[in-house]
Amino acid sequence: MSDSATKLTREVLDPEALNKAVERPEAGAVVSFVGTTRNRHEGRAVLKLAYEAHEPLAKKALEKLRADAIGKFGLSDAAIHHRLGELQIGEASVAIAASAPHRDAAFQGCRYLIDTLKTGVPIWKKEFYADGSAPVWVGPDGKPVQV
Numbered sequence: 001m002s003d004s005a006t007k008l009t010r011e012v013l014d015p016e017a018l019n020k021a022v023e024r025p026e027a028g029a030v031v032s033f034v035g036t037t038r039n040r041h042e043g044r045a046v047l048k049l050a051y052e053a054h055e056p057l058a059k060k061a062l063e064k065l066r067a068d069a070i071g072k073f074g075l076s077d078a079a080i081h082h083r084l085g086e087l088q089i090g091e092a093s094v095a096i097a098a099s100a101p102h103r104d105a106a107f108q109g110c111r112y113l114i115d116t117l118k119t120g121v122p123i124w125k126k127e128f129y130a131d132g133s134a135p136v137w138v139g140p141d142g143k144p145v146q147v
Contacts, residue, residue: 006062007081008055008123013092024076027099029106033114035094037087041142045130050086051093053123058082061121065113073109075100080113082123 004021015034023030037049066078076099083093094117098109117123118140128135137145 005077005079006059006066008053008058008062008084009081010083010085013081013083013095015092015095015097018079018081018095018097022077022079022097022099024099026101027076027106028101029103030097030099031103031106031110032095032097033110034092034096035114036092037089039089041127041138044127046089047128047130048086048088049093049128050126050135051082051084051123052126053082053084053121055084058122062117065116065121068116069098069109069113073098073100073105073112075105075109078109078113080117082117082121084123 013034015032019030019032039046062080062082066080069075069078078098079096081095083091087093094114096110096113098106098113100106100109125138126135127138139145
């Protein structure tokens with residue numbers, strides 16, 4: 001896969017194109033994950049989200065994460081795309097695809113990619129609430145972060 005294997009973008013994500021991009025002749029499985037913005041968090045109505053990143057560090061971390069997953073699970077290929085900026089409810093914020101000769105490795109690799117991305121890549125999420133209260137930065141554990 002080209003440089004587009006890892007991408008931070010303000011454009012709409014295309015999960016189907018991501019799946020196609022990781023297909024390989026030796027891969028009997030392609031597993032993907034699409035994370036979408038939801039309208040509730042801990043009982044509060046959410047209007048929209050905003051994602052920000054330290055882009056050079058986040059891009060480097062995504063590239064390392066991808067390489068680690070390929071090596072650890074014997075993936076044929078993998079790709080990670082994450083949105084930045086304001087997203088409306090229901091929009092895809094992250095899309096991940098992993099291919100492998102067998103489904104177990106593809107499933108494990110995809111799970112590893114999203115779980116590790118959430119805790120190890122400098123991308124931050126801010127929630128905007130329907131009740132008009134101040135927006136809150138949310139950490140990878142889903143808890144508010146003091147800024």
